[in-house]
Amino acid sequence: MAGGAEVIVIGAGLGGMSAGALLARSGRETIVFERASFIGGRLHVVVKDGFTLDYGIHMSRFHKRGKLAEVMRAAGGRPSFLSPGPPEVFKDGKFFPFPSAPAELIKTELLSPLSKLSLLKLLAWTAFNNPDRAGDASLADALSGIDAPDDLSELCALLASTALANPYPELASMKELKKFLEQLLKNPFEPVGYIKGGWNGFFDLMKKNIESNGKILTRRKVERVIFSKGRAAGVESDGEKFECDALVCAVPFQDALKIIDAKHMSPPLVEYAKRVEPTCGVVVDFALSRPVSDKSGLILTPDPVTMGCLISNVDPSLAPQGKQLGTWLQFIPASRADEKEFVKKTQKELLDLIGRALPGVWDACEWKRELFTPVVDGAMLKVGQTWNERAPLVSPEVHNLFFAGDTTCGVGAGGDIALDSALRVSKLVRKYLRK
DSSP, rough: OOOEEEEEEEEEHHHHHHHHHHHHHTTEEEEEEEEESOOOOOOEEEEEEEEEEESSSEETTGGGHHHHHHHHHTTOOOOOEEOOOOEEEEETTTEEEEEOHHHHHHHHHTHHHHHHHHHHHHHHHHHOOOOHHHHOOOOHHHHHHOOOOOHHHHHHHHHHHHHOOOOTTTTTTTTHHHHHHEEEEEEEESSEEOOOOOOHHHHHHHHHHHHEEEETTTTTEEEEEETTTTEEEEEEEEEEEEEEEEEOSSSSGEEEEEEEEESSOOOOHHHHHHHHHOOOOEEEEEEESSSSOOOOOOOEEETTEEOOOOOOOOOOSOOOOOOEEEEEEEEEEEGGGTTTHHHHHHHHHHHHHHHSSSSSTTSSSSEEEEEEEEEEEOOOBBOOOOOGSSSSSSSOOOTTTTOOOOBBSSSSSSHHHHHHHHHHHHHHHHHHOOO
């Protein structure tokens, strides 16, 4: 054996770094393995020409009361957030306020008076067809149940895209949407925030905790998890073997079967690993030589469903003085992710749309970064992939094998799932090791 630690974490993304930091801080020697040359996974931060870029849009839900703040406090940090401006919808060449609170739905210009009555029917439908009791339904099922007008269907698709990162009504889970709305009602004044200074501060804090009682090994791909006597005994990486008492697999569950022999997983878990569907999309980051707009909130478009933000208007430290940084995301169906021509066409259409929403943007553009992201969120929040149908946090068969990340049964959406799973897994691992 090349060595080892009490805990091995596979994957240095949001879930893996958070779990590793909390375990190391609790006194457990921890090694985090990462196959890439950098930490952060899909939240990897790049600094270029004085601009600080996230990998797309990464706001934090529920501000100081959210999972990001909870993890940072548990890791000894003092989270500080900035509030973006009010969200807006760009439609037919004009901007409209996006209703992000119940009272705003009554006032919105995006719905006709008839559609506002239909909205009340939708709320009643949701109450009488409680997905927690009667089984999940899609947003399309709910809209069909009230014969929803087109403008209400369009607005609900935008709501699903912001709440669940799922713009497809035929797939979006009413169970997950209902859970989000319940959280929103508890935090109506702080629905979203941006971590001050960008995500580097978060990962620096996680790294500091891990390295205080362990280490992070980048460029170290784990080839397989080693099992012995019904336990996860360690990992093999680059031909070397590392022992552990507990193992946290924090890679997307789609990749779990590449390193964990299926015979050590239950048939339902194997099936989940094979069928789990992510959200996909194309992202454009753009660095501007001068400001083109003072908007600092999320900008949404309904057809196609996209979302963007001039993120340096939220946090000026992300761009050099007098310049501006923006980012924009358009979802694409996972079923078309392998169609290169479709992806290229989508990227071109997204650039055209941004140009219409922000006149002069491409004249002021110093450079742009176009990304195809086959995994925006590891598990799309759709019917059949709700929180209680995703991977458990601990293996039913191997009691020292734990799972973290946004394909697990963590609560929330996207990064919140990963953060929630890390908080809970760190407690489960500590409890197991105390035995």
